[in-house]
Amino acid sequence: MHTPASMVTGIVFAPLGLVLVFTAAITPQWREGRARLGAAASGSLLRSGGKGQGAGVRPGPAEALVLLRSDGLWESCLQVENSELKQCWPVAGLYRSDPRVRLAQGLILASLFLCGAGIVLACIRVRCWTDIPLRGVAAAGGLLVVTAGLLSLTALGVYSHNLARLGMPDPSAPLSNPRVHHLRLHAAGSLYFGWLGSCLQMLGGGALLFSFKRPRCPAGPSCPELPVGPACRSCPEISGQPDTGVYEVSC
Template sequence: MHTPVSMVMGIVFAPLGLVLVFTAAITPQWREGQARLGVGGSELLLLRSDGLWESCLQVAQSELKQCWPVSGSYQRDGRVRLAQALILASLFLCGAGIVLASVGVRCWTDLPLRSVAAAGGLLVALAGALSLAALGLYTHNLSALGVEVPPMQQQQQQHDPRAHPTNGLPRLTLHPAGSLYFGWVGAWVQVLGGAALLLSFKCPRCPSCPKPTHTQDIEVYEVNC
């Protein structure tokens, strides 16, 4: 069987986009920032990063790193929750679309199921649109989302009630990080893969193929004049 180019592109791009969006979803580098903290006459450079489900704080040029599930005002922010829901829906739809597309392409047979492959492409394209919506929402409100206090600092505040919640962690200037870029690339790859599979609705033309001729059965009989 000669698989159409559009189907090949779709069946390759869709899983690639799924992997990229999934990688972005589970990593905590959606946004990051740096801050300098004076401790005992010395100055430490802190690296802060946030994702959809995890946040991390690391001391620069050292192995000291602490990660924790998102909590506080960041977790309760409606925009973060909406981005989480959109990403989860995108992953589910993309996975279902890939299954449908694989069944529709039917590389083990001579004739593909074009409608099934195109339906899978529609799901993959919709998944890419949901990913783009989540990424756009997060990027637009990146600096406005709350910054939760690390558990280690919360314990220090419990031992020292006079400490101000923000004294131990200076205000950070946050900017987009690597996971966010992975997500953007993956979302666009999903859209391209879904669009390629959607072309399966149209049957290809073969100019070099002989055209079928429809002959009518003609009954021959003799006529006596």
């Protein structure tokens, strides 16, 4: 008997979701924003920036620079548009200490751990690795994957809902740099990867949960007096066919 379709769906979609959520976690494009600097600010940026990274940028005396700012859970980047000048650094300051960012970090790490554990638990108990699949163990792995999907969805929802306010100073306090207040931030590619991966985790885990349902096999019509073997209880196709004997098989 072939592996049940629910198990196949689960062990395919759950790893895909894990890879996408992991990709979103390590990339710094959860949110992005642009800021245009005048000529004076551009010159000071080039004089102070970069440890030799700005050698290829030669703006004219009155040319303005457009800065692209991106933030992730563990890394932030700043890049000059249409140039190779780019610098990344670990998150710091108000953004790092923001409780909503720290909450998202913890939920994503817990999601990755639970999803990986659920995939390992499910994969070693499906028919690919054993003669008779242990449906209860595979379904327990699916429960872990579903929990992981819920955690990552919660982290993404918290981050998306507060995206423009994360790490920003209190509006009632005086701003040391007014330009930061005018930086318009929006969702970026890593956030969408996370949403897609979380949905795949939910789909794969939900499919594995169907393994809890164990089909029952009545005795075959050709020999109703024979008891049904324990291995046949997972193989409804055998007892459902007319004029077919019942044999001990591996499912």
